[in-house]
């Protein structure tokens with residue numbers, strides 16, 4: 404198949420490109436590089452020994468999207484492109500609504516124009532809000548606690564309405580839990596600009612000595628050790644979930660929704676311990692107040708994806724920590740040459 408991967412230079416997109424190329428799919432990437440670097444795609448080519456086409460293009464520019472569809476007969480789109488920082492979405496909601504919603508509408512309009520009606524969308528466990536019980540199945544009620552999460556809910560609703568208006572669309576909504584880790588080569592991984600917002604990249608930078616200590620956001624949650632519990636999933640398992648979704652999308656057809664998680668929750672303290680073991684470094688930490696908007700615990704019921712897609716996560720907590728550490732050590736400044744260049748970019 405020939406796939407258009409929007410946001411393919413980003414963290415999850417680049418790992419998915421590797422697995423798509425490994426399955427001999429043709430890959431076209433569209434990315435505006437607002438939160439990524441073209442170097443990730445050079446690494447994807449290096450890892451797979453295969454090539455892909457890259458368009459530096461913005462979903463906010465319909466002509467730029469249309470140019471890609473005019474050049475290639477696309478079979479399906481995997482739509483990763485979007486802004487994803489929860490805190491930033493609270494301070495600049497319009498930027499998030501414009502980029503994520505308008506960007507998606509532009510993409511869907513161009514797809515309609517070119518009669519390409521197969522799409523896999525990156526949704527998130529954030530659409531479950533603060534769940535009433537665990538594990539979370541796809542039927543749980545949906546809500547949003549911040550503008551970022553609201554963009555995911557709104558795009559899900561747009562895609563559902565689109566499907567109801569025209570049943571020839573095939574749409575997969577994949578709700579990711581907490582992606583972490585990196586490709587085992589250590590050549591691609593998560594490369595946050597500035598100080599990381601998320602737990603695992605933050606721990607990795609503490610282990611490198613770039614940040615003095617981790618702040619643990621609360622130890623008074625209703626969890627075994629009081630710290631937050633999440634369903635951390637290795638990014639390569641997540642990438643393989645996309646590969647497994649494609650044949651289902653084209654044979655089963657219609658609108659489908661799957662949780663992509665492991666079904667297992669780990670606490671913040673367990674993640675610290677796992678990372679200390681993988682890196683051989685002590686991770687200094689201090690317990691501070693809860694982070695506003697955080698929930699106590701969240702993990703998936705992944706049974707539906709297993710049954711329908713024949714997919715399940717297979718990598719362990721040790722793999723997640725080891726692969727993150729390997730990537731971080733091999734690329735102390737991510738894809739940029741120097742810390743100075745990284746700061747200037749930011």
Ligand code: NAD
Pocket residue numbers: 409410411412413414415416433434435436437438439440460461462463482483484485486487502506525526527528579580581582
């Ligand atoms: P990322 O920031 O690494 O990748 C997103 C990519 O989209 C970046 O390369 C960015 O440059 C690109 N992009 C953003 N706006 C664009 C635009 N207007 N036009 C073209 N390209 C644009 O993020 P990621 O972690 O790889 O996430 C990928 C998708 O998965 C996102 O939609 C995100 O919301 C979703 N998701 C991520 C997580 C997570 O924790 N990482 C969890 C659940 C869902």
Ligand code: WQD
Pocket residue numbers: 487489526527528529580581582600601602603605617618619620621630631632633671694697
């Ligand atoms: C995990 C746990 C924190 C940082 C976010 C988005 C969600 C989804 C995935 C996109 C929590 C604790 C964290 C730190 C800490 N993204 N923590 N100190 O919040 O579960 O999910 O990313 O869809 O929408 O909200 O992930 O990695 O930020 O936090 O103690 O410095 O680690 O309180 O319990 P989160 P996270």
